[in-house]
Amino acid sequence: MSDRSAVGVDVGGTKIAALRMTVEGSVAASTVIATPASDQDAALPAIEAAIASVIDDDVVAIGIGMAGLVDARTGVLLTTPNLVWRNLPLEERLHAAFSLPVSVDNDATAAAWAERSLGASRDYDDSLFVGVGTGIGGGLVMGGRIVRGAHGLAGEIGHVIVEPDGPQCGCGNRGCWEQVASGLAIARAGARTVIDDPGSAIGRLAGGDPRRVSGEIVSQAARGGDVAATALLAEVGRRLGEGVAGLVNVIDPEIVVIGGGASEAGELLLAPLRTAFVGSLEGADVRPEVPIVAAALGNDAGAIGAGLLALGSEAG
Numbered sequence: 001m002s003d004r005s006a007v008g009v010d011v012g013g014t015k016i017a018a019l020r021m022t023v024e025g026s027v028a029a030s031t032v033i034a035t036p037a038s039d040q041d042a043a044l045p046a047i048e049a050a051i052a053s054v055i056d057d058d059v060v061a062i063g064i065g066m067a068g069l070v071d072a073r074t075g076v077l078l079t080t081p082n083l084v085w086r087n088l089p090l091e092e093r094l095h096a097a098f099s100l101p102v103s104v105d106n107d108a109t110a111a112a113w114a115e116r117s118l119g120a121s122r123d124y125d126d127s128l129f130v131g132v133g134t135g136i137g138g139g140l141v142m143g144g145r146i147v148r149g150a151h152g153l154a155g156e157i158g159h160v161i162v163e164p165d166g167p168q169c170g171c172g173n174r175g176c177w178e179q180v181a182s183g184l185a186i187a188r189a190g191a192r193t194v195i196d197d198p199g200s201a202i203g204r205l206a207g208g209d210p211r212r213v214s215g216e217i218v219s220q221a222a223r224g225g226d227v228a229a230t231a232l233l234a235e236v237g238r239r240l241g242e243g244v245a246g247l248v249n250v251i252d253p254e255i256v257v258i259g260g261g262a263s264e265a266g267e268l269l270l271a272p273l274r275t276a277f278v279g280s281l282e283g284a285d286v287r288p289e290v291p292i293v294a295a296a297l298g299n300d301a302g303a304i305g306a307g308l309l310a311l312g313s314e315a316g
């Protein structure tokens, strides 16, 4: 019956979300600020400001979910495809700033743990979380434990190369899965639609400016019944489903949870995803069904998971 709370922080490519919460996942305060994506010196002050705006005397630990390659043993952000930040000693610096224990994990790993603890995969010991936002992040829970790999770097599913001559990726390679099957891919294809036909539904919603096309605008057009937007989401859903089938071939989870901002397109994305998944899976007709479901905690999953991990829920 303690009021022990944590601050959970989700540091993404566009925003930093921080919240104060209990181990039951009850959220008492939250804030969102812009990520200084192109300024390494501003990174820690921004994260500290987000924490400071929600922290209180009941907070006993701070958890960070970071979009990028994080060494969870040392709490150092090594690199990240969508920010300029490199070799950032998050754990050491935030511990010095707040005099509290600090844990640092990958954001999708944190989100996977939140869904496992309180969300869509809470009744399953073996689950794969696929976070479809700007890019694609992955989190894996097996036997009720997070799989972090030998170096704390497991789960980078977005950077499997599926098109060797495909679009340039922020990681330095070409044709990574996240370049053809994420919010980025939806926005890129939507922008092409606007260039070809500024008067299309997507074009009108974007004010005729291809640079203003986002995944949200495409989803909005599709929800309004626009055929081109629906087809575009179906194509990205297909690429997602093919990739998820490959992962299920390797991992054999009980359930796959699809989260992240792009997943808010709902069945417009999930239905074609499931069709392509079943069509691409080895031995789909002889396997037990693997449900593919939407995340239950929405965009708070990363911050909530980071908070849960800070409170030591993984050990419990």
Ligand SMILES: [Zn+2]
Residues within 6 Å of the ligand: 081, 158, 159, 169, 170, 171, 172, 173, 176
């Ligand atoms: Zn990549």
